[in-house]
Structures are given as C-alpha cells and as structure tokens.
Amino acid sequence: MTALAAGTRHPVTITLNGQPRTGHAHPRTLLSDFLRHELGAHSTRVGCEHGVCGACTVRIDGVAQRACLTLAVQVDGRRVDTVEGLAREGRMTALQDAFHRHHALQCGFCTAGILMSLADWLVRVPKPTEAELRDMLSGHLCRCTGYAAIVRAVMDVTGQTTESVHV
The missing domain is CATH 3.10.20.30 (Beta-grasp domain)
Structure with a gap:
C-alpha cells in the first residue's frame, strides 16, 4: 500500500x-x-x-x-x-420480515447493526440455541426492546421456539 x-x-x-x-x-x-x-x-x-x-x-x-x-x-x-x-428486488429478507412480525424494533436506531450482524452470524450458526443467540446479541446495545422480541424473531426465522421468552 x-x-x-x-x-x-x-x-x-x-x-x-x-x-x-x-x-x-x-x-x-x-x-x-x-x-x-x-x-x-x-x-x-x-x-x-x-x-x-x-x-x-x-x-x-x-x-x-x-x-x-x-x-x-x-x-x-x-x-x-x-x-x-439486505432486501432484494424490494422484498424484505426472512429475517427482516420476522423482525417486523415480532415487533423486534422500537426506535430502530440499533436495528440496522443488529440485522447486519445476524445476517452474517446466521450463515455460520443457522440453528443457534437461545443462549448462543443472547451471547451474540450481547455485542449490541438496544435501549428500547429488552431483546425479547429480537430473540423471538430470530428463533422464529430459524424454525425454533424460545423457552424463556414469553409472548
């Protein structure tokens, strides 16, 4: 260089x-x-x-x-x-759609960064446990959601359910 x-x-x-x-x-x-x-x-x-x-x-x-x-x-x-x-041809990804369905954002300030991390991480860890997901999310600060809806959205998009997060 x-x-x-x-x-x-x-x-x-x-x-x-x-x-x-x-x-x-x-x-x-x-x-x-x-x-x-x-x-x-x-x-x-x-x-x-x-x-x-x-x-x-x-x-x-x-x-x-x-x-x-x-x-x-x-x-x-x-x-x-x-x-x-992330969205292609005007269509949200399954992850973005899950965030929308589960109301996994409020003010939206942190959402873009969380989605970008998840888009990369879920390629490497396609079926995370809830504990693994929470550990990954610990690298992001969100002051609005309390992370529960984010966890629900990710577990939903990976075809899993959450045990500790209640709707």
Whole structure:
C-alpha cells in the first residue's frame, strides 16, 4: 500500500450493496462517516464511536464489522453491505420480515447493526440455541426492546421456539 498524505482526500472505490461507488476520504476518515456523509448510506448509525454499541455494523466482504473502527481507505476495492442491501428486488429478507412480525424494533436506531450482524452470524450458526443467540446479541446495545422480541424473531426465522421468552 502506498503512503497516504494526511491532509489530502483520497479516492475510495467500493462495491456498496452490489453497486460500484467512489467517494473521497482523508486517511483518518471512519468508514461509518464515509458511508453516511460521502455515499449517503444513512442506515449506518453512529452510536458510541468505540465499537461497543454495534449500531454501525456493516458487512465487509461478507463479514460483520464495526464501521466506526474501520477506516474508509481500508475498504478500497472491497465489498461493503449495509442494511439497505439486505432486501432484494424490494422484498424484505426472512429475517427482516420476522423482525417486523415480532415487533423486534422500537426506535430502530440499533436495528440496522443488529440485522447486519445476524445476517452474517446466521450463515455460520443457522440453528443457534437461545443462549448462543443472547451471547451474540450481547455485542449490541438496544435501549428500547429488552431483546425479547429480537430473540423471538430470530428463533422464529430459524424454525425454533424460545423457552424463556414469553409472548
């Protein structure tokens, strides 16, 4: 990698939700800020800016990562997916539909990050136990839902039931 001049904005080209996009970023510009302010992908939320809350989670080359801990120049030439890219041809995914049916969101601030983490995680753990799911969700802060409806939605979409979460 060539050295980047600190005071200069550099071109960054990514595949954003399946579409090639180019913007410009200083070497220290966070991916979350680049997506929101340079490319207009506003679903990438900025919560804590320390990687703790999970609101900024996106998938980089298919792997869930915190956009507030990643520099925009680090993703040059890579694929970045945000929640806008989950639905295909205007149709929600089964996971998004389950969130809707089970009222697994309230204010929605954390929802995009949770959906992006789950979309990656459920590929690797397609039939999680409730304990495994709760452990994964512990990497996300949600102040509204209490997580019960989120757990119900995920267990439903994986064809399972919950034992400790009551409707």
